[in-house]
Amino acid sequence: xxxxxxxxxxxxxxxxxxxxxxxxxxxxxxxxxxxxxxxxxxxxxxxxxxxxxxxxxxxxxxxxxxxxxxxxxxxxxxxxxxxxxxxxxxxxxxxxxxxxxxxxxxxxxxxxxxxxxxxxxxxxxxxxxxxxxxxxxxxxxxxxxxxxxxxxxxxxxxxxxxxxxxxxxxxxxxxxxxxxxxxxxxxxxxxxxxxxxxxxxxxxxxxxxxxxxxxxxxxxxxxxxxxxxxxxxxxxxxxxxxxxxxxxxxxxxxxxxxxxxxxxxxxxxxxxx
Amino acid sequence: xxxxxxxxxxxxxxxxxxxxxxxxxxxxxxxxxxxxxxxxxxxxxxxxxxxxxxxxxxxxxxxxxxxxxxxxxxxxxxxxxxxxxxxxxxxxxxxxxxxxxxxxxxxxxxxxxxxxxxxxxxxxxxxxxxxxxxxxxxxxxxxxxxxxxxxxxxxxxxxxxxxxxxxxxxxxxxxxxxxxxxxxxxxxxxxxxxxxxxxxxxxxxxxxxxxxxxxxxxxxxxxxxxxxxxxxxxxxxxxxxxxxxxxxxxxxxxxxxxxxxxxxxxxxxxxxxxxxxxxxxxxxxxxxxxxxxxxxxxxxxxxxxxxxxx
Numbered sequence: 001x002x003x004x005x006x007x008x009x010x011x012x013x014x015x016x017x018x019x020x021x022x023x024x025x026x027x028x029x030x031x032x033x034x035x036x037x038x039x040x041x042x043x044x045x046x047x048x049x050x051x052x053x054x055x056x057x058x059x060x061x062x063x064x065x066x067x068x069x070x071x072x073x074x075x076x077x078x079x080x081x082x083x084x085x086x087x088x089x090x091x092x093x094x095x096x097x098x099x100x101x102x103x104x105x106x107x108x109x110x111x112x113x114x115x116x117x118x119x120x121x122x123x124x125x126x127x128x129x130x131x132x133x134x135x136x137x138x139x140x141x142x143x144x145x146x147x148x149x150x151x152x153x154x155x156x157x158x159x160x161x162x163x164x165x166x167x168x169x170x171x172x173x174x175x176x177x178x179x180x181x182x183x184x185x186x187x188x189x190x191x192x193x194x195x196x197x198x199x200x201x202x203x204x205x206x207x208x209x210x211x212x213x214x215x216x217x218x219x220x221x222x223x224x225x226x227x228x229x230x231x232x233x234x235x236x237x238x239x240x241x242x243x244x245x246x247x248x249x250x251x252x253x254x255x256x257x258x259x260x261x262x263x264x265x266x267x268x269x270x271x272x273x
Numbered sequence: 274x275x276x277x278x279x280x281x282x283x284x285x286x287x288x289x290x291x292x293x294x295x296x297x298x299x300x301x302x303x304x305x306x307x308x309x310x311x312x313x314x315x316x317x318x319x320x321x322x323x324x325x326x327x328x329x330x331x332x333x334x335x336x337x338x339x340x341x342x343x344x345x346x347x348x349x350x351x352x353x354x355x356x357x358x359x360x361x362x363x364x365x366x367x368x369x370x371x372x373x374x375x376x377x378x379x380x381x382x383x384x385x386x387x388x389x390x391x392x393x394x395x396x397x398x399x400x401x402x403x404x405x406x407x408x409x410x411x412x413x414x415x416x417x418x419x420x421x422x423x424x425x426x427x428x429x430x431x432x433x434x435x436x437x438x439x440x441x442x443x444x445x446x447x448x449x450x451x452x453x454x455x456x457x458x459x460x461x462x463x464x465x466x467x468x469x470x471x472x473x474x475x476x477x478x479x480x481x482x483x484x485x486x487x488x489x490x491x492x493x494x495x496x497x498x499x500x501x502x503x504x505x506x507x508x509x510x511x512x513x514x515x516x517x518x519x520x521x522x523x524x525x526x527x528x529x530x531x532x533x534x535x536x537x538x539x540x541x542x543x544x545x546x547x548x549x550x551x552x553x554x555x556x557x558x559x560x561x562x563x564x565x566x567x568x569x570x571x572x573x574x575x576x577x578x579x580x581x582x583x
Contacts, residue, residue, distance in 0.1 A: 013342055026373035033365035105356030108323050113373040115322045115339040272324040
């Protein structure tokens with residue numbers, strides 16, 4: 001097709017790093033300029049630190065098991081009591097990343113600005129993921145130190161230098177990142193905030209209910225393939241024998257995350273915006 | 274320049290766009306007209322790469338939209354002015370879009386001033402009126418200073434002053450040599466803004482013509498005739514192939530023959546004519562004629578009245 005008009009001189013094609021910076025700053029500016037981001041993180045912080053502190057205080061006042069049962073006591077778990085709820089707040093942050101754009105229609109502005117949809121998904125994952133991982137590790141270590149400070153006053157604390165402890169604290173922070181990524185994937189797939197949050201709730205809490213209600217050993221045999229039970233395994237001081245090892249459990253967690261994001265990537269490129 | 278070629282888009286059993294072809298040229302405001310549900314928005318979405326066409330192509334500046342890197346420098350668009358995150362300020366909304374295409378902060382300030390939003394830039398969009406949201410959308414479309422601009426129903430819900438301002442803006446953008454493609458379901462709106470019209474109905478092209486010649490495609494243009502020998506002249510006109518319809522007040526509405534031919538015929542037969550008035554159909558009427566028939570869209574013979582001058 002001939003085009004008689006003179007077109008405006010086109011700028012030189014920007015380099016790949018420049019284009020990556022474009023879409024990353026795009027998503028970063030969007031993320032930091034809405035209140036829901038700040039609320040999600042604040043709620044995550046209150047849950048993680050506040051609830052862990054309360055759990056630690058309660059722990060100091062309850063009678064300790066004796067004999068054989070004493071060996072399985074995990075004073076570390078007290079530190080993570082609040083993180084189980086903080087994951088939801090961060091998960092919702094991930095969900096909103098895409099679902100709020102679908103809800104408002106802003107998604108069309110986004111895709112008109114950056115037609116390469118996988119780049120948008122990747123940038124959202126990178127930006128939300130960085131925030132979630134940073135928040136996760138900060139909160140995990142903060143709740144650990146706070147809870148252990150309370151416990152150590154009663155000679156119940158556990159030191160960070162004890163084998164297995166640093167890994168468990170790091171893994172606990174990582175779980176917040178995982179939830180943000182699964183949330184992002186679900187928000188992309190389902191496109192409705194409420195639906196995606198409900199799915200996230202189900203994915204996180206149903207395995208726990210299943211684990212409690214199924215008779216052993218079936219609860220462990222099935223549970224070890226779920227996100228939640230694998231999550232408890234990677235932050236445990238004494239890994240459960242009926243489940244996968246912490247390393248394999250971590251692999252299960254990563255597989256869930258990757259699968260959700262992969263499904264999101266497949267759908268986002270095929271569906272009309 | 275926007276080139277749409279044999280474009281079709283089906284949503285399940287519904288055909289939204291059906292073999293649509295047209296070209297939108299630079300330096301003009303081109304109106305994209307059609308009743309609600311005619312397929313205007315779908316066509317625009319396909320042009321922007323938001324919806325994938327079932328068949329056919331839509332090119333902007335010779336390329337598919339998805340192939341354009343930093344597309345906001347090539348195409349500025351506003352599909353839905355209310356598609357905004359209410360919790361974000363106007364400044365951050367525009368800044369984020371600017372950053373996505375490597376556009377600097379200075380340009381953000383510029384478009385805010387250009388659309389008169391600089392005073393409210395730091396306010397959350399939630400509190401904006403529809404008119405302010407429209408201006409924000411236009412500001413976003415102008416960010417990349419693009420040669421092609423596309424607006425879907427941009428004056429919907431605007432007050433008279435806002436409509437006037439937007440018309441002026443479109444005309445000045447076209448005068449700068451840009452391609453301005455504006456959809457509407459109201460002819461009255463386009464009549465005053467667009468110098469070229471693309472009319473669709475049920476996803477098919479009905480007309481692609483300069484606005485000034487649009488009424489020619491309508492059968493409604495006629496000639497009003499008054500004569501003391503009306504009855505006799507009517508038979509004579511009919512014998513010469515014209516269609517004559519009596520109007521209530523004794524006048525005759527003649528179609529199929531223009532005023533000079535009628536006057537010549539009257540002179541040849543010595544019939545006095547007291548009034549002879551060519552009555553062009555109004556744009557509005559022509560539009561209604563074209564789109565009003567729900568079963569026959571005359572898709573087989575769209576009124577291609579040539580292309581606008583280069």
